[in-house]
Amino acid sequence: MLTDQEREEIEAELPHYPRKQALCIEALKVVQRHRGWVDDEALRDVGGFLEMTEHEVDSVATFYNLIYRRKVGRNVIHLCDSVSCWVMGCDRICEHLKNSLGIEIGETSDDGRFTLLPIPCLGDCDKAPSMMIGRELFSDLTPEKVDEILRSRK
Amino acid sequence: MEKPLTEHIQPGEPPLDLAAYERTGGYEALRDALRSMEPREVTRIVEDSKLRGRGGAGFFTGMKWSFVPMGENAPREKYFVCNADEMEPGTFKDRYLMECNPHLLLEGMILGAFAIQAPTGYIFLRAEYHKSEEVLAHAIREAREAGFLGKNILDSGFDHDIHLHTSAGRYICGEETALLNALEGRRAIPRAKPPFPPVVGLWGKPTIVNNVETLCNIPPIVRNGADWFKGLGLSEEAGTKLYGVSGRVNRPGMWELPLGTPLREIIEEHAGGMREGYRFRGVIPGGASTDFLVEEHLDLPMDFASVQKAGSRLGTGTMIVLDDRTCPVGMVLNLERFFARESCGWCTPCRDGLPWVEKILEDIERGGGREDDLGLLQEHSKFLGPGRTFCAFAPGAVEPLQSALKYFEEDFRRHFDGKGCPYHPQPAAAR
Amino acid sequence: MATIHIDGKSYDADPGKNLLQVSLSLGFDLPYFCWHPALGSVGACRQCAVRQYRNEEDKDGQIVMACMVPAADGTRISIEDEEARQFRKSVIEWLMTNHPHDCPVCDEGGECHLQDMTVMAGHAYRRFRYRKRTFTNQDLGPFINHEMNRCIQCYRCVRYYKDYAGGRDLDAFASHNHVYFGRSVDGTLESEFSGNLVEVCPTGVFTDKTLKHHYTRKWDLQSGPSVCAHCGLGCNTLAGARYGGVRRILNRYNHEVNGYFLCDRGRYGYEFVNRPSRIRHPLLHTDASDTDTLSKPESCSPEEALRQARDRLRNARRVIGIGSPRASLESNYALRAFVGEDYFFNGLPSAESHLVTLAAEILRNGSAETPSLREIEGADAVLVLGEDLTQTAPRMALAVRQSIMRAPEEKARAVGVPPWNDRAVRDVIQAERGPLIVAAVDETRLDDAATSVIYRAPDDIARFGFAVARAINADAPPVEGLSDEETDLVQRTAKTLSAAKYPVVISGVSLGNEAILQASANIAWALDREQKPVGLSFVVPEANSVGIALLDSAPLRGAFELVSSGKADAAIILENDLYRRTHALDVEKFFTGLRTVVALDSLRSPTTDRAHVVFPAGTFAESDGTFVNNEGRAQRFFQVLSPEGDVAESWRWLGRLQSGSAPSDEPRWKNLDEVLDAMAAELPDVAGAKDAAPRADFRVAGARLPRSPRRFSGRTAILANLDVHEPKPPDDPDSPLTFSMEGTAAMPPAALVSHYWAPGWNSVQALNKFQDEVGGANRGGAPGVRLIEPEKPIHSYFTKIPDAFSPHDGKFVVLGLHHIFGSEELSRHAPALAERIPEPYIAIGDADARARGVTEGRELVLRIFGREYKLPACVRPNLPRGVLGVPFGLPGLTGIVFPADGHLLE
Numbered sequence A: 001m002l003t004d005q006e007r008e009e010i011e012a013e014l015p016h017y018p019r020k021q022a023l024c025i026e027a028l029k030v031v032q033r034h035r036g037w038v039d040d041e042a043l044r045d046v047g048g049f050l051e052m053t054e055h056e057v058d059s060v061a062t063f064y065n066l067i068y069r070r071k072v073g074r075n076v077i078h079l080c081d082s083v084s085c086w087v088m089g090c091d092r093i094c095e096h097l098k099n100s101l102g103i104e105i106g107e108t109s110d111d112g113r114f115t116l117l118p119i120p121c122l123g124d125c126d127k128a129p130s131m132m133i134g135r136e137l138f139s140d141l142t143p144e145k146v147d148e149i150l151r152s153r154k
Numbered sequence B: 001m002e003k004p005l006t007e008h009i010q011p012g013e014p015p016l017d018l019a020a021y022e023r024t025g026g027y028e029a030l031r032d033a034l035r036s037m038e039p040r041e042v043t044r045i046v047e048d049s050k051l052r053g054r055g056g057a058g059f060f061t062g063m064k065w066s067f068v069p070m071g072e073n074a075p076r077e078k079y080f081v082c083n084a085d086e087m088e089p090g091t092f093k094d095r096y097l098m099e100c101n102p103h104l105l106l107e108g109m110i111l112g113a114f115a116i117q118a119p120t121g122y123i124f125l126r127a128e129y130h131k132s133e134e135v136l137a138h139a140i141r142e143a144r145e146a147g148f149l150g151k152n153i154l155d156s157g158f159d160h161d162i163h164l165h166t167s168a169g170r171y172i173c174g175e176e177t178a179l180l181n182a183l184e185g186r187r188a189i190p191r192a193k194p195p196f197p198p199v200v201g202l203w204g205k206p207t208i209v210n211n212v213e214t215l216c217n218i219p220p221i222v223r224n225g226a227d228w229f230k231g232l233g234l235s236e237e238a239g240t241k242l243y244g245v246s247g248r249v250n251r252p253g254m255w256e257l258p259l260g261t262p263l264r265e266i267i268e269e270h271a272g273g274m275r276e277g278y279r280f281r282g283v284i285p286g287g288a289s290t291d292f293l294v295e296e297h298l299d300l301p302m303d304f305a306s307v308q309k310a311g312s313r314l315g316t317g318t319m320i321v322l323d324d325r326t327c328p329v330g331m332v333l334n335l336e337r338f339f340a341r342e343s344c345g346w347c348t349p350c351r352d353g354l355p356w357v358e359k360i361l362e363d364i365e366r367g368g369g370r371e372d373d374l375g376l377l378q379e380h381s382k383f384l385g386p387g388r389t390f391c392a393f394a395p396g397a398v399e400p401l402q403s404a405l406k407y408f409e410e411d412f413r414r415h416f417d418g419k420g421c422p423y424h425p426q427p428a429a430a431r
Numbered sequence C: 001m002a003t004i005h006i007d008g009k010s011y012d013a014d015p016g017k018n019l020l021q022v023s024l025s026l027g028f029d030l031p032y033f034c035w036h037p038a039l040g041s042v043g044a045c046r047q048c049a050v051r052q053y054r055n056e057e058d059k060d061g062q063i064v065m066a067c068m069v070p071a072a073d074g075t076r077i078s079i080e081d082e083e084a085r086q087f088r089k090s091v092i093e094w095l096m097t098n099h100p101h102d103c104p105v106c107d108e109g110g111e112c113h114l115q116d117m118t119v120m121a122g123h124a125y126r127r128f129r130y131r132k133r134t135f136t137n138q139d140l141g142p143f144i145n146h147e148m149n150r151c152i153q154c155y156r157c158v159r160y161y162k163d164y165a166g167g168r169d170l171d172a173f174a175s176h177n178h179v180y181f182g183r184s185v186d187g188t189l190e191s192e193f194s195g196n197l198v199e200v201c202p203t204g205v206f207t208d209k210t211l212k213h214h215y216t217r218k219w220d221l222q223s224g225p226s227v228c229a230h231c232g233l234g235c236n237t238l239a240g241a242r243y244g245g246v247r248r249i250l251n252r253y254n255h256e257v258n259g260y261f262l263c264d265r266g267r268y269g270y271e272f273v274n275r276p277s278r279i280r281h282p283l284l285h286t287d288a289s290d291t292d293t294l295s296k297p298e299s300c301s302p303e304e305a306l307r308q309a310r311d312r313l314r315n316a317r318r319v320i321g322i323g324s325p326r327a328s329l330e331s332n333y334a335l336r337a338f339v340g341e342d343y344f345f346n347g348l349p350s351a352e353s354h355l356v357t358l359a360a361e362i363l364r365n366g367s368a369e370t371p372s373l374r375e376i377e378g379a380d381a382v383l384v385l386g387e388d389l390t391q392t393a394p395r396m397a398l399a400v401r402q403s404i405m406r407a408p409e410e411k412a413r414a415v416g417v418p419p420w421n422d423r424a425v426r427d428v429i430q431a432e433r434g435p436l437i438v439a440a441v442d443e444t445r446l447d448d449a450a451t452s453v454i455y456r457a458p459d460d461i462a463r464f465g466f467a468v469a470r471a472i473n474a475d476a477p478p479v480e481g482l483s484d485e486e487t488d489l490v491q492r493t494a495k496t497l498s499a500a501k502y503p504v505v506i507s508g509v510s511l512g513n514e515a516i517l518q519a520s521a522n523i524a525w526a527l528d529r530e531q532k533p534v535g536l537s538f539v540v541p542e543a544n545s546v547g548i549a550l551l552d553s554a555p556l557r558g559a560f561e562l563v564s565s566g567k568a569d570a571a572i573i574l575e576n577d578l579y580r581r582t583h584a585l586d587v588e589k590f591f592t593g594l595r596t597v598v599a600l601d602s603l604r605s606p607t608t609d610r611a612h613v614v615f616p617a618g619t620f621a622e623s624d625g626t627f628v629n630n631e632g633r634a635q636r637f638f639q640v641l642s643p644e645g646d647v648a649e650s651w652r653w654l655g656r657l658q659s660g661s662a663p664s665d666e667p668r669w670k671n672l673d674e675v676l677d678a679m680a681a682e683l684p685d686v687a688g689a690k691d692a693a694p695r696a697d698f699r700v701a702g703a704r705l706p707r708s709p710r711r712f713s714g715r716t717a718i719l720a721n722l723d724v725h726e727p728k729p730p731d732d733p734d735s736p737l738t739f740s741m742e743g744t745a746a747m748p749p750a751a752l753v754s755h756y757w758a759p760g761w762n763s764v765q766a767l768n769k770f771q772d773e774v775g776g777a778n779r780g781g782a783p784g785v786r787l788i789e790p791e792k793p794i795h796s797y798f799t800k801i802p803d804a805f806s807p808h809d810g811k812f813v814v815l816g817l818h819h820i821f822g823s824e825e826l827s828r829h830a831p832a833l834a835e836r837i838p839e840p841y842i843a844i845g846d847a848d849a850r851a852r853g854v855t856e857g858r859e860l861v862l863r864i865f866g867r868e869y870k871l872p873a874c875v876r877p878n879l880p881r882g883v884l885g886v887p888f889g890l891p892g893l894t895g896i897v898f899p900a901d902g903h904l905l906e
């Protein structure tokens, strides 16, 4: 069941679209915002609300890389691995992150604090390398800067 | 030098709010248009201005608008959509406009919507642009409160409202028909064309999709006229362009310059030239999906026609510089890996061809490359070309590849001979 | 007509088609995957690339996808163009990068479209030298096997399953080269049409799980043209057999009937043929009449059985014959000829007999034509009265589902999008669908596609129908006392039907309500009076329901009366389990009154257990015969198996029974043609059945038509463990087909097509070569002959309008609710299908349930006709007050004559 809060947030978008099903992605994002990720039950909840089957919702959900169909850590690190950041050494940052967190790309640290995922160009190319954690963007990364950022995150 | 898009903004400054925007003459064009122009006239001015889309394809904006059915028998529902999905690697121009001067975009959208008589507009914003989301949401509220959006705008009888739609990732959403599917809450697979969106678009209704930068040009064009706009360009082409440079240059960044500004000027003057110890080897001129240009092209005027003649595309006008200490093969690998990952998976050549390209390049980087790989790469860059795939994604994807094969063949061979990457001795994956 | 140019030569083409369709129709071998004639074009696979030139001067041209380009006048393309060829080869090469090359262990091997296209496109040498991506598979239930690694991402499965068949539990997941086709979680596919995935999928991702259990390669399958025995629509099938059993059912294209698709009952019901409970030898049963000491029947030789039966029948006072709607026309006729017209009964309860006869009469005498399924697909407005089509006539439900695309397609056409451009059409029309109005007693599986649905008791459905007729034509009788809601829908429905170019009205006999049939007839006639074209279609329950109606014989009751009055004391029962037809007590009484019972059937049943002599009747797979489907189309089915044991067609047994007793005596009929000739001479109404297929002496270039494919292997090996000598193929006096691979390779007439095979085309897609144009009519016309063509007399409206239904206190009308899996007699015995049969229940409307405090699953006791049924409640939100439902035909629930009066006991 969607929570009242979730339902409210989804319903707020309803008037902007001629068809309910158009809210599929939005609804998944709402649910993810509250639950951290989209588990099978969340799929069914969203489907129930939008009159879609879990299969239909999942078909959409799995297409988009920012809908998480697997449990993620409290902080999802999206490290840009596109061309400008690559030229500017994002591979090094990536190695550093992997070593510091003890995880590979796509994995979550044992303490559940961090998940490391790649992301295409964050539109921050003039300040490469870049990464995004949650809603926050971090530019001109160096290993030292990364350490600091990691430390500051619960 | 006139900079209609950026003259009132500074990087790092807070965005212009409604009052500030109005002080710069904002919404005057809209007032004018609603007061004294027919919708078709707006389209005509834009047509006359020769404004070309800044989203990458460079299609004439006014012409696109003119395809929308108008008049009595036209569908009542029409949509005006702003493509703010900016995900082309190396591109960071739309974000700047949205985060610094959101009302310029809104005014452009409302004018466009008026021109095609669309009651509803959407901004399709990429998920990662959280700041843009906040700024735009605020600006939309302001505009609504001030009566620039909503019912009966400025007493003109014209209704229009704009909704901000944030996406959930995937580069293909930027392709305008995939974008429509994403807006409809579906998988973002491109649509068959024809029919084109101006006739059959969002929810089957006539729809215009324009890039953020394109739309930001509309208010100044309507205010100052087509001739003024045409006069802005350095070459045949009209207007200014946001050019960006990233890579190992001294001052990576972005500047509004007249269309047709030479490449050399952009890199050497505005971006401050190459960093100490790095030499210029080439540049991808307009985002990941454009062909490399090299030294011989430095004096090229950066406009649609000239870049095309040189075998590349102006694209988004944001360039990524390749220096002499970065492996071109590695760079192409990075690009193709991106494209392979972002393919929507609809059509065969793109879905299965790009991963193959990626694997070949990876192998070459690791030292497993063979002479005949070059043939395979050549073949792919041809067979993923226009017309062969369902949408323009794959043709774009192979542009850097095909030009790298042309300009950096030697570098590929050095990988074969040395059994690995001469630039980055350790395998690419471990770097 | 347009003129197009392919590789420098000019051809006529239909500009309404695309270049792929046209090229294939012209006989070019242009490879393709994502396109399907029934699904249209989407341009995903990029396999059908050709070079197109702008005009005669254009020497460069550009690569285009043939499936996405209309065959407009003056179009110039090259299929042979070197680069186009190379590109097509590359497409295969790409697909092969992840394809597992497991053809030797793949069920699709040897009939794989991907194999064919690979050879056609010329990709032979592997250059991809990296790891493949792999997937895990899902359990999709008893019908479909899933092997995702073989997937080539053509998207046909989801397009068929979702867009075409309306399924909502199969989808595409993920993106880039990880696109996965399946369900969100493992589970049985819900669609009643899932089996078509097996044929729609061009490779081995979705394969027939039942075939897997007794696998045989296509080239080793002896196969023959057949007709589905599991409902009244008569879908054409190809049955494949080996080692004396049927191994699978494939769709057999009949342009007018089933087109490309079957339902899952039709595809998976076949395994009843292979059951151990089959009767393979005659049975003798000396004390069958004594219910208490029912002995075990004993096998005996045919001669012995014939002798005993002849003796018994000869000594009988009077022999009556009881026919069957699931037996062939020929077998029914043979029995009728045996016992005489007056003593032949159709084997149906009176009500059903009356309804089926009424349906046939309306079609014959009314002025409304009955549409084929293809015509239903072409309808731009459909009204369904009282049938849950998916359960009672599944393939028709699929046809109706297509009809709703017709009106919106016109909209797409108006913006320049032709109907074949499938994705573009869907982009234009979005959720808009054409009119489909459903009036039913409970939710139906078509409701999701309907524009309006109302749920009413049967009489009220009829009233609704009558009112629609009246709203169309003022001469039709009026209906009083409708609610506002009903009146509104009546008006809208009348308007919709009147405005349509070709509306179709569908009703049927499943609710046992005469007035519904009459109401639908009134609507059709009303439209006709208003000079509108209209189709009127009736759903009948069994494969030969209409056939037996055309024989014009009396219902079971007549037979019972003859026995109870002592006028008759012997009965021959043809492929009919009387315990399924009517109350067990009546049947008991009937048997008790008989001194001799001779039964012919394929599976043991309570009825065969009561027979003194039982003859092993052939199923559809071991018989030649004719079924007449719901539109009156007589269609021939042929043996695919030469019968094992003593199994033979019922008409053949009856012919033997009727001859003298000496072994040398000729049976009454030497072959099928003799039965047909005799029947035609005697019964003009069904005389046309003769022409449903060519006669046994038909030859193509002097040769017979082989049932075994040319590559049939190991005929000598099949029995090598017993005998190394190759046995002589069995004779077949009844058809032009042979049980061997010898014979002509020429294109047979449509009714005799045994398999789809053409040079270069080993998969079912070889079907392309068997059509006039791809997706069009069968070469030489659709198989079968229509026996019913209306004569256009002046008809007068039915005027007996039932009163509005009002629930009685404590008394319910009990309806038989049909289930695609379970309600039909034979398919129930197929193990895979049996897994899908629901548990028995009593359906009760929400209102009644609340009034009585009944909750879901609570045990109810329902008394019908003196018998009590104790079953869990199934609370249905829409079932009207005063109406209950129990699943039709399920074990323990047979023999109820619906609608029945029922009482719920506390």
Ligand SMILES: Cc1cc2nc3c(=O)[nH]c(=O)nc-3n(C[C@H](O)[C@H](O)[C@H](O)COP(=O)(O)O)c2cc1C
Pocket (backbone or CB within 6 Å): B052, B053, B054, B055, B056, B057, B058, B059, B061, B083, B084, B085, B086, B087, B088, B171, B172, B173, B174, B175, B176, B177, B209, B210, B211, B212, B214, B215, B391, B392, B393, B396
């Ligand atoms: C793969 C692909 C990605 C694209 N991404 C974007 C994008 O992120 N932003 C954008 O404005 N246009 C993008 N485009 C171009 C759009 O399809 C479309 O041409 C553009 O939004 C039209 O706007 P314009 O005429 O104003 O340039 C993309 C095109 C392709 C083929």
Ligand code: SF4
Pocket (backbone or CB within 6 Å): B172, B190, B342, B343, B344, B345, B346, B347, B348, B350, B351, B389, B390, B391, B392, B393, B394, B395
């Ligand atoms: S080229 Fe094909 S697979 Fe690639 S993004 Fe476009 S439609 Fe999707």
Ligand code: FES
Pocket (backbone or CB within 6 Å): C020, C031, C032, C033, C034, C035, C042, C043, C044, C045, C046, C047, C048, C049, C065, C066, C067, C068
């Ligand atoms: S059949 Fe033409 S692209 Fe698939």
